Amino acid sequence: MTPAPFALGPALLFCPADRPDRFAKALDRADAVVLDLEDGVAPGAKAAARQAVVGTPxxxxxxxxxxxPAGTPEQAADLAALVGxxxxxxMLPKADGRFVGPLVRDDGTPYAVVPLCETAAGVLAAPALAARPDVVALAWGADDLVASLGGTSSRRADGRYRDVARHARSAxxxxxxxxxxxxxxxxxLDLEDLDGLRAEALDAAxxxxVASLCVHPSQVPVVRDAYAPTPDEVAGAxxxxxxxxxxxxxxxxxxxxVDGPxxxxxxxxxxxxxxxTWHDDEEVRR
Known part of the structure; x- marks a missing residue:
């Protein structure tokens, strides 16, 4: 059984999984919430975070x-906690060739998987990951990528991505x-640079x-506005x-x-x- 196509977005908001007091607020503010059992949770708090995810539906x-990440005891504990x-x-962080799945729920159906290509190996594995039937979307990350290369910064002083990050994004x-x-x-990650966020989200759309990852609620309306076509764009289309x-x-x-593209x-x-518009031609003519 193949998962349904990915239909979340455009603003996906991370929420640390050890902060159940924020779960409902994050979901209310964003189009979808990413409960984070990985980088957003300190090693000593992961067990409590799993309990929070299970106990705060x-x-x-x-x-x-x-x-x-795949192959770690922490992931095995995560998957065991999610049973039921x-x-x-x-979302699978630092996804690469170690992801051999499929990851299956307790009822036998596969999880819908969003690999996060944020290492050199992950970016190079992106085509193989996208070909998997249980994968519904690919995401990417710049800072873990640069760290995996031994670098120290994914952005230039003016806030623009360095070339390797731009290449990974396109790949x-x-x-x-x-x-x-x-x-x-x-x-x-620059929470005060909403103009930079808007420029990136406009380009992404x-x-x-189909969506951008957010790390703070203040970023959500900026992303939503950037992905929404303007009235002039809608009229032109x-x-x-x-x-x-x-x-x-x-x-x-x-x-x-005007041609096919x-x-x-x-x-x-x-x-x-x-x-x-593919199923409602009358709507186009209004």
Missing amino acids: LDPARTIVRVN TAYRTL VLLAAGAGGKAAVDAVH AVGF RQVLAAAATAPGAFALDGHM VLMQAHAVLRRAGID
Whole structure:
């Protein structure tokens, strides 16, 4: 049985799994919450964090649990603790060739898995990970990646990603697209740099990411606004698709050539606006 396609986003908010007092608030503010049993929890607090995840249930349709890396005793304990819960989506940090799964729930169905490609091995393994039937999305991370290379900073002084991080971001996005899976953009750790976050989220939406990871509630509205098409973009997409409905093939509209890729981009704009144009042609003509 293959998990359903990834449909969460655009703002996915991390919440430390040892802070159950924040679980419901995080879920209320974001489109989905990532309960973090890995980096967000100190080693000595992981057992209590597992108990908190089990004892403070949330809506499983909007909850992802980030477990510890594959091959570690901590991940084995995480998976054992999740037996009997309703959670069905896992984020796997530092995913690479050690992820041999499938990871199966107690009822025999596979977990939906979001590998986090945040090491050199993980970025190179992205195509193989995207090809797995239990993988529903690929995410990536810059700071763990640079650390895995022996580096010290993923960003330049002006806040822009260094070239290796930009390459990894593109590689994971391409691997996800080639595998027919969703792609999730990395966190922006500078909490005061909301302009930088907005610029990255705008770019993420433009190139095909479906969501961005957030580490603070203040980032959620910025990400949501960036992923939402503007009224002008929606109107433009409607105009393109309405004109295409009566055109025999490629055509010119307002001095621009319109062909297959342009039509696909117009559909993508309206999907981001919550309009399923593939199944509701009348909606396009309104």
